[in-house]
Amino acid sequence: MECNFGLFGPQVVTGLILGFLYALIALGYTMVYGVLKLINFAHDVIFATGGIAVFYAFGMWFGITEPVSGVELLLVVGLSLLIGGIASSLSAAVLERFAYRPLRRRNAARLSYLITAIGASFFMTYMYQQNFLLGPGRRPFPNYMSRQSAVFEDLLGTRVTDIMFLLVITSIVCLIVLDRIINQTRTGRSIRALSEDITAAQLMGVNVDRVIVTTFVIGGFFAGIAGVLYGLRTGSVEFNMGFFPGLKAFTAAVLGGIGNIRGAVLGAVMLGLIESVSSVCIGSEWRNVVAFSVLVLVLVFRPTGLLGERMGG
Amino acid sequence: MDSLLKVNNVTMQFGGLRALGDVNFEIVEGEIFGLIGPNGAGKTTLFNCVTGVYAPTEGAVEFAGAPITGKRPDQIVDIGICRTFQQIRLFPNMTALENVIVGVDARHRTSVFGAIFRSPRRKREERESEDEALRLLDFCGVKRYANDLGRNLSYGDQRRLEIARALATKPKLVLLDEPAAGMNPVEKNGLRGLVRKIRDEGTTVLLIEHDMKVVMGLSDRVAVLDHGEVIAEGHPEEVQSDPKVIEAYLGTGGAATDGKAGQENSASDEPGTVSARAREPGGEK
Numbered sequence: 001m002e003c004n005f006g007l008f009g010p011q012v013v014t015g016l017i018l019g020f021l022y023a024l025i026a027l028g029y030t031m032v033y034g035v036l037k038l039i040n041f042a043h044d045v046i047f048a049t050g051g052i053a054v055f056y057a058f059g060m061w062f063g064i065t066e067p068v069s070g071v072e073l074l075l076v077v078g079l080s081l082l083i084g085g086i087a088s089s090l091s092a093a094v095l096e097r098f099a100y101r102p103l104r105r106r107n108a109a110r111l112s113y114l115i116t117a118i119g120a121s122f123f124m125t126y127m128y129q130q131n132f133l134l135g136p137g138r139r140p141f142p143n144y145m146s147r148q149s150a151v152f153e154d155l156l157g158t159r160v161t162d163i164m165f166l167l168v169i170t171s172i173v174c175l176i177v178l179d180r181i182i183n184q185t186r187t188g189r190s191i192r193a194l195s196e197d198i199t200a201a202q203l204m205g206v207n208v209d210r211v212i213v214t215t216f217v218i219g220g221f222f223a224g225i226a227g228v229l230y231g232l233r234t235g236s237v238e239f240n241m242g243f244f245p246g247l248k249a250f251t252a253a254v255l256g257g258i259g260n261i262r263g264a265v266l267g268a269v270m271l272g273l274i275e276s277v278s279s280v281c282i283g284s285e286w287r288n289v290v291a292f293s294v295l296v297l298v299l300v301f302r303p304t305g306l307l308g309e310r311m312g313g
Numbered sequence: 314m315d316s317l318l319k320v321n322n323v324t325m326q327f328g329g330l331r332a333l334g335d336v337n338f339e340i341v342e343g344e345i346f347g348l349i350g351p352n353g354a355g356k357t358t359l360f361n362c363v364t365g366v367y368a369p370t371e372g373a374v375e376f377a378g379a380p381i382t383g384k385r386p387d388q389i390v391d392i393g394i395c396r397t398f399q400q401i402r403l404f405p406n407m408t409a410l411e412n413v414i415v416g417v418d419a420r421h422r423t424s425v426f427g428a429i430f431r432s433p434r435r436k437r438e439e440r441e442s443e444d445e446a447l448r449l450l451d452f453c454g455v456k457r458y459a460n461d462l463g464r465n466l467s468y469g470d471q472r473r474l475e476i477a478r479a480l481a482t483k484p485k486l487v488l489l490d491e492p493a494a495g496m497n498p499v500e501k502n503g504l505r506g507l508v509r510k511i512r513d514e515g516t517t518v519l520l521i522e523h524d525m526k527v528v529m530g531l532s533d534r535v536a537v538l539d540h541g542e543v544i545a546e547g548h549p550e551e552v553q554s555d556p557k558v559i560e561a562y563l564g565t566g567g568a569a570t571d572g573k574a575g576q577e578n579s580a581s582d583e584p585g586t587v588s589a590r591a592r593e594p595g596g597e598k
Contacts, residue, residue: 186418186421186439186442189407189411189414189415189418190415190418192404192406192407192411193404193407193415196404196405196406196407197402197403197404199366199386199402200398200402200403200404201404201415202385202386202387203364203366203386203387203390203395203396204390204395204415204416204419204478204479204481204482205387205390205391205395205416205418205419205420205482206387206415206418206419207387208387
C-alpha cells in the first residue's frame with residue numbers, strides 16, 4: 001500500500017494538533033505516577049469535567065452560545081479555560097482526598113489503588129450519564145468560538161482553524177509553565193523530591209499530603225484545559241467523552257517514559273503523528289491498531305519508555 | 314543544662330519481636346551523644362521512633378519539654394529534629410544544591426499561585442534559600458559539587474551531602490545514622506571534624522556509630538543499646554570499661570548463635586545470658 005503524499009502535509013499538521021491535546025492530558029497521568037507510582041485511571045473523567053463545566057457555565061448559566069469576536073473573544077476563551085481548569089482541579093483534589101488518601105493511610109497494596117482508580121472512573125462517568133446531569137446522549141458544546149474562521153488558510157495544505165490554533169498555542173504555553181513550575185519553583189522541587197524518595201522527602205520536612213494534592217491539582221488543571229479545547233474542537237460533550245483521549249494520553253505517557261514530564265510530551269506528539277500519518281498510509285480504520293501496537297512494541301523493547309522514568313528536566 | 318530530648322520508657326513491638334524494650338535516656342543541649350550497640354540492637358528503630366517514622370508501642374518521646382510522639386515526620390522536622398540515613402537516601406536525580414534546598418524549603422510555606430506569578434518576595438526568598446544551601450554545602454565541604462547530580466558524588470561526599478541536607482532544616486537536634494560507614498580513615502577523620510563543627514555551631518548531635526574509635530573520640534556521653542535495652546550510659550571511658558558492654562560486644566561464651574533468634578524474647582532475658590555470643594565489634598577495632 002502506498003502513502004498518498006498529497007495528504008501527508010495535512011496529516012502532519014493534524015497529527016501535531018492531536019499530539020498537543022494528548023500531551024496536556026498525559027501530564028496528569030505522568031505526574032501522579034511520578035509521586036505515587038499510581039496510574040490514575042480516573043484522570044479521563046477529570047479531563048471530561050473541564051469540558052462539562054464549561055458546557056454548564058456557558059451553555060446553561062451565562063448563555064454565551066453565539067460566536068463572539070475581538071477582545072470579547074479573548075476574554076471569553078480565557079474565562080472558559082479558567083473555568084474548565086478549576087473545575088477539573090477541584091474534581092482531582094476531591095478524588096485524591098476521598099479515594100486515594102484513605103488508601104495511603106492504610107498502606108494499601110498497589111492493586112487496591114488500581115481497582116479504586118477504575119471504580120472512581122466508572123462512578124464519575126456514570127454520574128454524568130444520569131438524567132439530572134448530562135444524560136445519555138451528546139450535548140452541544142457552547143459555540144462561543146467560530147468553527148469556520150481560520151488563521152491560516154493553507155499551511156502545508158491544511159486549513160488551520162482558530163480553534164486548532166488556540167489548541168496548539170494554549171498547549172505550548174501550558175507546557176512551558178509546567179516546565180518552569182517543576183524545574184524552578186519550590187513546589188516543583190518538592191514534587192520531584194517526592195517522586196525520587198517519598199520517605200526521605202517527608203523526613204526532610206516536606207508535607208507529603210499537601211504536595212500530593214498539589215500534584216493532582218496541577219495535573220487536573222491542564223486536563224481541564226484540554227477538556228475545554230476538546231469540547232470546542234468536537235463541538236459536543238458527552239458523559240464518556242474522556243475515555244478514548246484518556247487512554248491515548250496514557251499510552252503517550254508510557255511511550256515517553258511514565259513519570260517523565262518531557263517524555264510525556266514527546267510521546268504524545270509522536271503518538272499523534274503516528275496515528276494521523278498511519279490513517280493515510282494504511283487507512284483510518286487502522287489508526288488505533290497502529291497506535292496501540294506502538295505501545296506494545298515500546299513495552300517489549302524499551303519498558304521504561306523513550307526517555308526513562310525520571311521527572312526533572 | 315536543659316535536657317533537649319527525653320526518651321521515656323519507649324517500647325517498640327513488631328508483632329512478636331520486641332525491637333526496643335523500655336528505653337530511657339536524655340540528651341542535653343549542646344552535647345554530642347553517641348548511641349552504640351551491636352548489629353540489630355535497635356539503634357535505627359529508636360531513630361525511627363524519634364523522627365516519627367514509627368509510633369512507639371509504649372512510652373513517649375519529649376523534645377524541648379513537649380511530647381512529640383504521634384506527630385508526622387514532617388511536623389517533627391518543623392519542631393527541630395532532622396536526620397540522615399544509614400543507607401544513603403539522597404534524591405539521586407537532583408543536583409547537590411537542589412537536595413539541600415529541599416531541606417531549606419521545608420521552613421517556608423509554599424503556594425502554587427505564588428510559584429506561577431513569581432512575586433518579588435518569592436524571588437528574594439528563592440535567592441536566600443540558594444545562598445543558605447550554598448553556605449551549608451561549603452560548611453560540609455561539598456560546595457564544589459553543587460551542580461552535580463546527587464548520584465554522581467562519591468560515597469563519602471554523598472554522606473556529607475546528606476548531612477548538609479539535614480542541617481538545612483535548621484534542626485536543634487540532628488540525628489546521624491552511621492555517618493562514617495563505608496568511609497576510609499582519611500574521610501573518617503574529616504567527618505569527626507565536621508561533627509564537632511556542627512556542635513560548635515549550636516546544634517546538638519545524636520550519633521549512631523559502629524566505629525568505636527569515631528564514637529568514643531567524639532561523644533560527650535554514650536549510651537549502649539543491646540537487644541533493645543540500654544545496658545550502659547555515661548562518659549565514653551566509663552562505658553568502655555563496663556563489663557556488660559564488653560560482654561555485649563565481644564561475647565563471654567564462645568558459642569556463636571544466630572543474631573536474630575535471640576531478639577524475640579530479649580526483653581525478659583538478662584543481658585548476660587542473651588549476649589553470650591560472639592558479635593562483631595564493627596569498624597577497625
